[in-house]
Amino acid sequence: MENLPTGQAGKTSKPTFVAGRYFKYAIGEIILVVIGILIALQINNWNENRKAEFEENKILTSLFEDINTAKINCQAQLDIELKNIKTYEKALGNNERKRAILNHPKVDSLFFRLLWGVGDNKSVISAITELQNSGNSSKIRNKAIRKQIATLDAQLSSVEVIVRDRLTVQQVSIDKFSFDIANFSKLVESANPKYDINYGPENDYAPLLKDQKILNAIAIKLDLSDSVIEERELLMKEINTLLELIEIELKK
Numbered sequence: 097m098e099n100l101p102t103g104q105a106g107k108t109s110k111p112t113f114v115a116g117r118y119f120k121y122a123i124g125e126i127i128l129v130v131i132g133i134l135i136a137l138q139i140n141n142w143n144e145n146r147k148a149e150f151e152e153n154k155i156l157t158s159l160f161e162d163i164n165t166a167k168i169n170c171q172a173q174l175d176i177e178l179k180n181i182k183t184y185e186k187a188l189g190n191n192e193r194k195r196a197i198l199n200h201p202k203v204d205s206l207f208f209r210l211l212w213g214v215g216d217n218k219s220v221i222s223a224i225t226e227l228q229n230s231g232n233s234s235k236i237r238n239k240a241i242r243k244q245i246a247t248l249d250a251q252l253s254s255v256e257v258i259v260r261d262r263l264t265v266q267q268v269s270i271d272k273f274s275f276d277i278a279n280f281s282k283l284v285e286s287a288n289p290k291y292d293i294n295y296g297p298e299n300d301y302a303p304l305l306k307d308q309k310i311l312n313a314i315a316i317k318l319d320l321s322d323s324v325i326e327e328r329e330l331l332m333k334e335i336n337t338l339l340e341l342i343e344i345e346l347k348k
Contacts, residue, residue, distance in 0.1 A: 162223030184318040208283035262320040
């Protein structure tokens, strides 16, 4: 076999060397492009996370303020309930406690509470309803907060049910006869001093505290109000839990 000249043997390996060099260069370019894409995606994800975090903090800050306001309203309503229930207990107590009511300088106001005071639901947390309707609840990434919002909403529904039940009993069992046993203008005037009303005779409340029908009505209100207080106290507990969770999240 004839040996090739040394120069010719070198020429056959050069194209392979050049191709290999360009292949490595192409691989390097691809790697750089991939790294660039990954960095761009990472930056984009970081920006999106920052936007989501900013939006979440904005929602939580607003929710914290609204829930805190609801807490104040709820506590005020709870205080009224507790005050009412003490009056019911006095009316259903012994003669000495009954005399304390009859001799009270604001006896009209006390009987307004006995015959009419059923409270309302000022503690309704509109912020939660607005949050759910707006779809912003899905932007809250903290699972514990989302779960507590649902728990609070359920407890709020329980309060509304018991308050509505008590109002129904008030309308059916008490209102139908309470207007016939006293001059209600005196009661309204005492409960709402802003009204300039003064007509009809003064009320004689002593016979009312001996009337079994009236005492039964007050006893029913006492029992229902006790249930309302229990539900409101549970609501306050859930409100405080949510406020604590939001406060912790906002401090992160």
